[in-house]
Structures are given as structure tokens and as C-alpha cells.
Amino acid sequence: MSLNDLPENCLWLIFGNSCSLEELIQLAQVCSKWSNLISMRLEKVKYLVRVRPLDHFDYTKIWVKKPTTVARYNLRELLPNLRILTIPCLGPRDQNKIRALVNCNSNIKGLVGLKIDDLLDLKNVEMVTMDNAMFDYKHKFQPDQLKQIRFFSTGTRMRKLHKYVQYFPNLxxxxxxxxxxxxxxxxxxxxxxxxxxxxxxxxxxxxxxxxxxxxxxxxxxxxxxxxxxxxxxxxxxxxxxxxxxxxxxxxxxxxxxxxxxxxxxxxxxxxxxxxxxxx
Structure with a gap:
């Protein structure tokens, strides 16, 4: 019996055990049967992360090994239900891929690793991990827009915290x-x-x-x-x-x-x- 002779539910369990986006993209190229099953697997993904998930059976998370994967593939089609995105470090030439994924995408609600120089449309974002030096946050977000904030830089200034609290009162x-x-x-x-x-x-x-x-x-x-x-x-x-x-x-x-x-x-x-x- 070959691997392809296994019932679809068995193949689904095998594909579900993979948390690597690169691996699943390669497996989807084997045949149309595998491609359809993996498409169903990717439809369940809500979190795109840069660290390998500890729980391989959490179908809502997918791991990207290489930042260039985000630039190489159309993740808006591959991951139609993506909600939380970890922004990879890409060169200026590939930044347009991130913008294409985030901008005008009402599904994206959270961004991890947001930097001051990221030229993104953030009107739908409610959760961010961002640099605490983002002094122009009032130009990037509407009042009361954010519900969750994590400052990834060390040394958040307590004297500035009240400004964020005033601007985002529903944190x-x-x-x-x-x-x-x-x-x-x-x-x-x-x-x-x-x-x-x-x-x-x-x-x-x-x-x-x-x-x-x-x-x-x-x-x-x-x-x-x-x-x-x-x-x-x-x-x-x-x-x-x-x-x-x-x-x-x-x-x-x-x-x-x-x-x-x-x-x-x-x-x-x-x-x-x-x-x-x-x-």
C-alpha cells in the first residue's frame, strides 16, 4: 500500500501534524488530492508565527521557517482566514508583499513586530506588538482602536504610558x-x-x-x-x-x-x- 492509498482522514491527520508552511506547500504539489486536503488544512490557520509551535496539533497556527516565504507566495490566497501575522524581516523590495497581505484585508486583526517604518494600512488592526518608540501612533491608529498592546522594546517609559491609556481607553x-x-x-x-x-x-x-x-x-x-x-x-x-x-x-x-x-x-x-x- 502506498501513502496515497490511505483514506483521506488518515492523510488529513498526517498533514495536520505538520506546522511548517513550507512543508505543506511542497506536499500540496504532489497531486490534486493532496492539494485539496492541504487547502482544507490551511483554511483553519489563524496565526502565522516565526517560532515553531510546541503543540503540533494546533491547526490554527502555522510556522514560517524563512521570511522569504511570505514574499514568494500569495498568503492571502493560501491562508484565507489568517487573523494574526508576525511581520518578517524583509528587504525593501519585498515589503510590497506584506502590504498586499495586510492592507485592505479586514481579516487581519493582529500584527506582531510592528515597527515605526512599516508602511501598512492598520485601520482593521486591534492587537499589536510594537516598538514603544512609535511616537506617531496617533497617525497610524484611530482613537480607541487597539484592544491589546505589547511593547517589544525594553524600557517602556512609565511617564508615557498614560498617553496610550488615554488614546486607547478600551484596552x-x-x-x-x-x-x-x-x-x-x-x-x-x-x-x-x-x-x-x-x-x-x-x-x-x-x-x-x-x-x-x-x-x-x-x-x-x-x-x-x-x-x-x-x-x-x-x-x-x-x-x-x-x-x-x-x-x-x-x-x-x-x-x-x-x-x-x-x-x-x-x-x-x-x-x-x-x-x-x-x-
Whole structure:
């Protein structure tokens, strides 16, 4: 029995186990039967990533090994239901391929790796991973357009964070690294559900959980801190928070008084990632 004699459902499982776009394109060239099955496989793809997915059976993700693949093939036809795109590093000659995929494409809702010099039509985008130096974001996005933001550059300025919050008041998810030794003094992030932050520039004079007090609807938070400071304002409660992960970046000590204060502030399941817990 040859491979092509297998039932279509068996072939589908074989093709589904491949998460490489290049491999699937090559397999689709074997025969029309394989091409039709792989087309069905690619119709399920919603995420185009540059890192090999850990779960090969997640049909919604496809991995691109070479950036030139994006320029070589018409991904708008190959991946008709693509929603999230990781922007590859391409030369100026191939940038038109990215524009053809993104511009005027109402299906694309998220971009990873957005840079200040990317000449893209972003009117349909709701989720971005972008450079925090994108000072002209008001020219690239409409007010209240973005729902999720991740700043991939290190050293997000806390003093500028309030400007993004004011311009995008309906943010649902925020991920950033902060290197400034100042607190947040901006408007409330009233609709924020998920917060992920690394406060590596803060010192013992600042409350690392102060920002959470500006997020009344917060449901999940990951806070990574360089120096733990055990002051918590227990007078402000947030009972919407369901899980909180705290990671200490070096060998520091926490005590149970600090943990009890957090429990009184948030009725949640807390995970502490640290090497030493002082009882």
C-alpha cells in the first residue's frame, strides 16, 4: 500500500501534524488530492508565527521557517482566514508583499513586530506588538482602536504610558517592561482584563502593585520585579482578579505578612515564583 492509498482522514491527520508552511506547500504539489486536503488544512490557520509551535496539533497556527516565504507566495490566497501575522524581516523590495497581505484585508486583526517604518494600512488592526518608540501612533491608529498592546522594546517609559491609556481607553490586555523609577499617575485602565509587566528599574521606595489599583476590571496579572517591596495598599480592593503570578528576578525574600496583605486585597489564586520564602 502506498501513502496515497490511505483514506483521506488518515492523510488529513498526517498533514495536520505538520506546522511548517513550507512543508505543506511542497506536499500540496504532489497531486490534486493532496492539494485539496492541504487547502482544507490551511483554511483553519489563524496565526502565522516565526517560532515553531510546541503543540503540533494546533491547526490554527502555522510556522514560517524563512521570511522569504511570505514574499514568494500569495498568503492571502493560501491562508484565507489568517487573523494574526508576525511581520518578517524583509528587504525593501519585498515589503510590497506584506502590504498586499495586510492592507485592505479586514481579516487581519493582529500584527506582531510592528515597527515605526512599516508602511501598512492598520485601520482593521486591534492587537499589536510594537516598538514603544512609535511616537506617531496617533497617525497610524484611530482613537480607541487597539484592544491589546505589547511593547517589544525594553524600557517602556512609565511617564508615557498614560498617553496610550488615554488614546486607547478600551484596552483589554497590556504587556510592557518598565525601567523608570516612577509610579503610574494616569487615568484608570477601566476595561483592562490582563496585565503583564516587568518592573526591573523600580526600587524599594515604590509599590510594585500600585498599577493594579488603576485596573478595577483586571482578571489576570503577571508581575515580574527586580527588588520586592512588601508594601501593599490593602484599602483598595479588586475582587475581579482571579489569578496573580509574581516572579522575583533574583534571590530575594518574601514573608507571609506580604502574602496575607495580597490575599486581603485580591480574593485570588496566587503563584509566587521565587527561590526563598521566609516563613
Amino acid at each position: 483589554k490586555r497590556l504587556n510592557f517592561n518598565c525601567c523608570e523609577r516612577i509610579g503610574y499617575y494616569g487615568p484608570q485602565l477601566s476595561n483592562l482584563k490582563i496585565l503583564e509587566s516587568y518592573l526591573y528599574g523600580w526600587d524599594g521606595d515604590l509599590d510594585e502593585f500600585y498599577l493594579l489599583d488603576f485596573c478595577p476590571s483586571l482578571e489576570s496579572a503577571f508581575i515580574k520585579i527586580a527588588v520586592p517591596y512588601e508594601r501593599v495598599d490593602s484599602s483598595i480592593k479588586n475582587y475581579n482578579l482571579r489569578d496573580l503570578v509574581i516572579e522575583i528576578s533574583r534571590d530575594e525574600q518574601l514573608n507571609w505578612r506580604f502574602v496575607r496583605a495580597l490575599l486581603s486585597k485580591f480574593l485570588i489564586y496566587i503563584i509566587l515564583r521565587l527561590e526563598a520564602l521566609v516563613l
